[in-house]
Amino acid sequence: MSPLSALHSIDAIRAASRQLVREFGFMGGAFAGTDLSPSAVHALIELDGGGITARDLAERLHLEKSSISRMLRKLVASGHVREEAGDDDGRVKMLSLTAFGKKRVDAIHAFARGQVVDALGRLRPGQEHTVLEGLSLYANALAAQANGEAGIPASDIVRGYRPGLIARLTQMHALYYARVAGFGQRFESVVASGAAEFCGRLENPRNAIWTAVLDGTIIGTVAIDGEDLGGDIAHLRWFIVDDTVRNSGVGRRLLAAALAFVDEQGFAETHLWTFSGLEAARHLYEKHGFVCAEEWTGAQWGREVLEQRFVRVRP
Incomplete structure (x- = not known):
């Protein structure tokens, strides 16, 4: 890309970003159909799952402790949020929504979904995928910059099967879990057979797999199995990145x-x-809305570990 073309793209992205800020109401007036500030609206959405502290909230919203404290005092006083002592440390206040707060968040989600549906309805068929991919890539790049992560490799996130996927997925799992957990042949065989069986079901639109590819080499994988658990539950499987790109943002992407x-x-x-x-x-899981729902001691992989099941409820 020439310097002139790059400058044009940068200015165009900045202009589009300013337009988004104006259209979403960040400049004042009603935001998300409420009389609340943008930070308060985002705080209520983050608190919808419950079980987080003011410190957690400050980290997620990138706000200073004093700003979070002032905002929470207002939300508690207005009946949106409740504070309760933590089970392990009474000095730590756990935050959750009241019934009124929950009702407010439901209304915010309904308003926001209506905005998105109306906007997407003005696009040509298929363009919604372009919007989603572009926004995700840009937001992730901004987050990596803010978090001080190492430069993200020039990798592509590719959906679908590609030659060598099953073998590479298995290799990354086998090497990593042998090192950190002592898992051996039994674990590797289960991973390989499970991945092979799943790839035979990719024609189902509720199943999908993604690879991170750098210079033709697969450096990460993740899959969503929409069939095996039933009950409208998605199973997130085979999420791993190569050791050479850990802490680079590839896993988050x-x-x-x-x-x-x-x-x-x-x-x-x-x-x-x-x-x-x-x-x-x-x-990373908790940052994306997962909570630990169950723990038990198990030795299905040949070594006793404290197994865990994490759950993310649809936003």
Whole structure:
């Protein structure tokens, strides 16, 4: 791209960003159909799942502690939010929505969905996928910059089967979990057979798999199995990135693509199975709305671990 063309693209993106800010109401007046500030609306949405603290909220909204404290005092006083002492530490206040707050969030979601439906209805068929991909890529790049992550490799996130996928997926799982958990042949065989069986079901529109590809090499995978759990539940499977690109943002991009598909398909819940000790992965899951719903001790992979089931409810 020439310098002149690059400058034109940058200015065009900035102009489009300013237009979005104006159209969404960030400049003042009613926001999301409410009389609340944009930060308060986003806070209520984050609190919808419950079980988070003021510190968690500050991290998610990129706000200072003092700003969060002032906003929460107003939301508590107005009856939107309740504070309760934590189970493990009474000094930590856990935040959740009141019945009034929940009703307000439901109205916010209805208003916002109406905005999106109306806007997408003005596009040509198929253009909604372009909008989703572009917004996701740009938002993820901005988040990586804000979080001080290492430069994201020039990788592509590609949906669908590609030659070598099953073998590469299995290799990344086998090497990583042998190192961090001591899993061996039994685990590797289950991964390989499960991935092979799943790839035979990709013609079902409720199933999908994504790969992160760098210079022709698969460096990450994630899949959504919309069949095996039933009950309108999506199963997030085979989420892994190569050791060479950990902490680069590739995993976050893969997860974002999978969850965008989940929401597009309208699944009520998304479940994933993992085990305790994988803190970086757990932080990423929780940042994307998953909560640990169940824990138990198991040894199905040849070594005893504290297994976990995480659940994300449809926003």
